[in-house]
Amino acid sequence: MNKKRPPFAHHLSIFIAALLLALTGCTSTPLNHVGVFSQASAELAKSAADGYEMINNITIERRLSDIASEADRYPNEDTFKQLITGSSLTTRIRLLRAMETYANALSELASAQFRKEIDTASSNLYGALDQLQETYAKGTQASPPLTDHQLALIATAVDAIGTAIIEEKRRAALKTIIIQVDPMIQQAMRLISMELPALSEYAIASKQTIFTDLIKAYQQEAASISYNERIMKLDQIRITYEEVEAISSLFADLITASKRIANAHSTLRLSVAANKFTSPELISEIKSLTAFAKSTQGFHDQLLPASY
Numbered sequence: 001m002n003k004k005r006p007p008f009a010h011h012l013s014i015f016i017a018a019l020l021l022a023l024t025g026c027t028s029t030p031l032n033h034v035g036v037f038s039q040a041s042a043e044l045a046k047s048a049a050d051g052y053e054m055i056n057n058i059t060i061e062r063r064l065s066d067i068a069s070e071a072d073r074y075p076n077e078d079t080f081k082q083l084i085t086g087s088s089l090t091t092r093i094r095l096l097r098a099m100e101t102y103a104n105a106l107s108e109l110a111s112a113q114f115r116k117e118i119d120t121a122s123s124n125l126y127g128a129l130d131q132l133q134e135t136y137a138k139g140t141q142a143s144p145p146l147t148d149h150q151l152a153l154i155a156t157a158v159d160a161i162g163t164a165i166i167e168e169k170r171r172a173a174l175k176t177i178i179i180q181v182d183p184m185i186q187q188a189m190r191l192i193s194m195e196l197p198a199l200s201e202y203a204i205a206s207k208q209t210i211f212t213d214l215i216k217a218y219q220q221e222a223a224s225i226s227y228n229e230r231i232m233k234l235d236q237i238r239i240t241y242e243e244v245e246a247i248s249s250l251f252a253d254l255i256t257a258s259k260r261i262a263n264a265h266s267t268l269r270l271s272v273a274a275n276k277f278t279s280p281e282l283i284s285e286i287k288s289l290t291a292f293a294k295s296t297q298g299f300h301d302q303l304l305p306a307s308y
Contacts, residue, residue: 031110033278033286034174037268038107040289042100044257047293048192049096051254055203056089062206065213091139092195095188098131099261102181109174115163122158129154129181136188145184154180175272182269189262193255200251207244214240256292264289 067073101124108121129151133144157176161169214237222230267285271277 031171031174031277033282034110034178034268035107037264037282037286037289038103038110040286040293041261041264042103042107043293044261044289045096045100045103048254048257049093049100051196051251052089052093052096052199055199056093058203058206058210061210065210069213069216088139091135092192094131095135095139096192098128098135099185099188102128102132102185106174106177109158109170109177112165115161115165118158118161118165125158125177126155132184132188136184136191139191145187146180150180171272171275171277174277175275178265178269178272182265185265186262189258192258193262196251196255196258200248200255203251204244204247207240207247211237211240211244260289260292 067075067079105121105125105128108124109118112118112121129146133146136142137144154173154177157169157173160166161173214233218230218233218237225233264285267282271279271282276282
């Protein structure tokens with residue numbers, strides 16, 4: 001539960017700088033904005049998936065804290081079976097990972113130089129679409145958003161790019177993908193933004209309960225433990241308090257992130273539908289997306305990488 005990862009803020013700062021350079025310094029490449037949108041969306045989808053992972057870990061922490069708070073309560077095999085990740089959260093995590101893969105595949109298709117790269121990108125795209133279809137349907141008990149006809153249109157358009165990569169066909173393929181997939185992206189991101197508020201309330205309440213349990217435990221044992229042990233426990237309480245304070249802001253950002261992804265993809269759809277792979281509206285939306293990702297890096301660095 002305390003796996004260490006590379007500092008998120010450092011990597012995200014480099015990532016944001018590269019995206020803004022691409023937006024301001026490479027406007028002669030129309031497909032560049034598709035790539036920049038895709039990379040920014042992939043980062044935000046990853047952060048949202050990490051947020052769901054955090055909810056899982058907080059759920060486990062809460063259950064363990066409940067057990068530990070009762071001295072006469074002993075765990076057994078069933079106790080730990082109940083700690084297995086909930087199926088609904090697992091489905092959401094897989095949906096967001098698929099969104100991340102879809103965005104990355106779109107970027108790869110826009111920048112591929114060789115047919116082999118197109119094949120790799122298309123394979124990643126089809127895998128992502130399959131997983132988006134499956135997880136959305138499973139999470140909503142509704143029919144998959146994409147029909148077989150729409151999937152066939154996408155496959156045909158990608159195949160038409162050709163071995164030598166005909167740019168006109170590449171643009172046509174990206175246009176087809178973005179237009180056909182947009183309704184599913186809108187529905188998936190709407191699902192995330194609608195259910196995250198309740199989940200965030202649960203996560204915050206659980207962390208507050210853990211904080212209270214730690215305080216009570218410290219009060220009961222403070223007189224019987226050494227100074228160094230008291231310092232360690234107080235530091236643990238301090239960290240938990242800071243997490244309680246930061247979690248609400250983090251989840252507010254993740255709710256906004258899902259809406260920003262949907263809005264940016266919708267703007268991209270409107271642009272390519274008009275055969276424009278760059279437009280003032282699209283540039284503005286992408287800059288807003290990347291700036292938002294940069295503004296949230298503090299909460300991510302504090303909560304997601306270090307603790308979960």
